[in-house]
Amino acid sequence: MTIMYFISMLRPNTHLYDVALDIHPIEEPTLDLALPAWTPGSYLIRDYARHVQSFAVTDDQGAPLPWRKIDKTTWRIENGAARRIRVTYQVYAFELSVRTSHLDNTHGYFNPSNIFMYRCGHAHEPCLVHVQTPPGWRITTGLAPAPEQNDGWVTFHAHDYDELADSPFECGTHRVLTFEVDGISHDIALWGRGNEDEQRILTDTRTIVETTRAMFGRLPYRRYVFIVHLVDGGYGGLEHRNSVSNIVDRWGFRPARSYEKFLALTAHEFFHVWNVKRIRPAPLGPFDYTRENYTRQLWVMEGITSYYDHLILLRAGLISRERYLETIADDIKLLQSQPGRALQSLEQSSFDAWIKFYRPDENGPNSSVSYYLKGSLVALLLDLEIRRRTGGARSLDDVMRHLYAEYADDHVHDLYSGDRVKRPGFDDDDGFCRAVETVAGEEDGAYRTFLAHAVSGTGELDYARAFETVGLHLVWGHTLEKENDHLPAWHGLRLKTEHGRLKVSVVLAGGPGEAAGIYAGDELIALDGVRIDEERLKARMAERQPGQTVVFSLFRRDDLLHVPLQLAEAPPDTLTIAPVEAPTDEQTRQLEAWLKVIAS
Secondary structure, three states, rough: HHHHHHHHEOOHHHOOOEEEEEEEEOOOOEEEOOOOEEOOEEEEEEOOHHHHHEEEEOOOOOOOOOEEEEEEOEEEEEEOOOOEEOOOOOEOOOOOOOOOOOOOEEEEEOOOHOOOOOEEOOOOOOOOEEEEEOOOOOOEEOEEEOOOOOOOOEEEOOOOOHHOOOOOOEEEEEEEEEEOOOOEEEEEEOOOOOOOOOOHHHHHHHHHHHHHHHHHHHOOEEEEEEEEEEEEEEEEEOOOOOEEEEEOOOOOOOOOOHHHHHHHHHHHHHHHOOOOEEEEEOOOOOOOOOOOOOOOOOHHHHHHHHHHHHHHHHHHOOOOOHHHHHHHHHHHHHHOOHHHHHHHOOOHHHHHOOOOOOOOOOOHHHHOOOOOOHHHHHHHHHHHHHHHHHOOOOOOHHHHHHHHHHHHOOOOHHHHHHOOOOOEEEOOOOHHHHHHHHHHOOOOHHHHHHHHHHOOOOOOOOOHHHHHHHHEEEEEEOOOOOOOOOOOOEOEEEEEEEOOOEEEEEEEEOOOHHHHOOOOEEEEEEOOOOEOOHHHHHHHHOOOOOOEEEEEEEEEEEEEEEEEEEOOOOOOOOEEEOOOOOHHHHHHHHHHHOOOOOOO
């Protein structure tokens, strides 16, 4: 059986996609259709069914059939003796993000996971998707075109619903840049305009593809699509098996440091071709689209990928060694500024992504840790630990290649023959550790001890041990040391300016602000009786010393308060990763092997 989907966007100003499903043959008197509640790769229940309207069902004679909803995502159809039915509905789509869908008079972008319902119990069956667009629009997607085409419609084929849900569509008058690697076509679909340089984007994206392919040995797809949305202030990406959706600041391609963000996002999402989309823990596939799919290994999926995104740029020659070390220092500083690192482990962070990561609040830095951020640093330390213990004979690269060989749920030769071989992912509790031990040796449980501390525990990461392997060390300092003869003072607050008002966004646990009784949401208006804004407060704080008491005047729920606060010594806020004075030959050799540029 093949389920046929029809999607039309002929009235883009309504932001409504018109959707139809033809289902046949049907053997049972009832059938259930469901719309996913979340999008794989974005671990939050979003309840896409809330955007469905005008749901209706008819038999093959056009007679209406009864239906009712049985839960928030599922429609039950009473088809009786009908063996073929048509389901029609509309989906409101006006949220421009990589995980949702958007329709206006400039384009139609949609993720099938929040547009197309699936027949419960039949998600393994093949699908045909017929797309109808306004005149002059083109269609870009990672799905393969179907041999059969209908007049006025463009048709695509998916082997099953999982492949369909994993294949976003960009429809419109977007530009398409094309390049080849290993004879495989890669398309870059650009929607929107800014200060981009098309040739530079094409050249640098090709270099990222070539550099990542060099690590894994081959490209595991027949075609790849980069969908790139250029918007004001946007940033983010969502990975798919043979495509990606990225959203970036339209004016973010200059200067060089800003353009680096675009390159890092491209490298990060492309690395997911292997890590996440083919290497995965067992709970992440096949998916249950109706509920949370829990795993303790998101730090492997996202943290290791975050470690490699800038490393790929270094290997590709797109950033310097000095700049790469700066990015690591920035990550270490950020993690060390978050009290939550002492409360939540990486395993807990991964497991609780569904209720924490995508729902940040003012207490987040105090109670949680990012599996992206800490995960990337644990990956760095693990890489250097493997290199140290094996004398440079093995690295994290080898672990990732091993995971791909053992657990990837398809192989290139199978893919090219048209057959997809699905395999279970690695064990969620012990699979990654076993892979490390297989590649790098058990070492009397040394890697288990490392991972127990860094992943299961909440103790401080041992940066000194790791960087000693490559002859580097951390040098901490303070931004204002050169301007004053004393260490800077600290109030322990994170601030934001909102509509011209200086507000407290976070009160850091254990800091002076918490001790003084200042709350998140308070509006700061004066320091020691003098009006302040963000810049004035920064200037006045540079004049104060640790131990002094200042008085903040603030509004809390429209009540004026005057709160004394005793300043503390500011924690270090500058970090440099510098070479040791006299590195050994082994340290130099390890450093060169770790930070080598491989692109020609």
